[in-house]
Amino acid sequence: MTNRYDLWVELNKQAERIHAEGKRVAVVLEGRDGAGKSGTIRELTRYLPPYAHSVMRSFMPTKTMMKHWLSEWEKLLPREGEIKFFDRSWYSRALLQPVMGWCSNAQYNHFMQDVIQWEIDQDVTIIKIWLSVDETKQKTLLERRASDPLRYWKHSPNDAIAASKFDDLTIKKDAMFALDPLGWHIIDMTDKDEGRTQAIRETIEQLKGI
Helix, strand or coil: CCCCHHHHHHHHHHHHHHHHHCCEEEEEEEECCCCCHHHHHHHHCCCCCHHHEEEECCCCCCHHHHHCHHHHHHCCCCCCCEEEEEECCHHHHHCHHHHHCCCCHHHHHHHHHHHHHHHHHCCCEEEEEEEECCHHHHHHHHHHHHHCCCCHHHCCHHHHHHHHCHHHHHHHHHHHHHHCCCCEEEEECCCHHHHHHHHHHHHHHHHHCC
């Protein structure tokens, strides 16, 4: 593993400052299945003080949440003095949901029209990170997940479906980026160890600007 000691020390300093100043920060990690969102969040939060951060794990939304998407996500935003890391986020509606047919075209279009203004209206700084893998790398990662005795539980039938829709997700990803061209920070996860280090470094840089 890359030596991240100095980065973790600096990340803790920034988290303590955010906590002391009562600021609210959401760190959103999005990416294709297998890109390493959970593992990256684990490295980002490895030494963070528990009172200064929390993690929102990926979950299956309720029917109520699907109908009232952004207003329900508003309830899950960070509290004062907290950095909250999101393993997938409200941006699922821009990505997997339309590709997999889990939301309607109208729900997708409303989200795309409303999300940036909704973010502006929140008293929250949002750091958006996209973990990038190419099609070949994703296929390798998902195949490894299915046969790994330590990670088998991450595998689901949806993995193969999502992988088969690589190009469709690319179209949705590009449309999502176009909403906020300077807001997304792209991390190359071809080498996951180096990618996680870069994600920590990028998060620190963004926190310094708050």
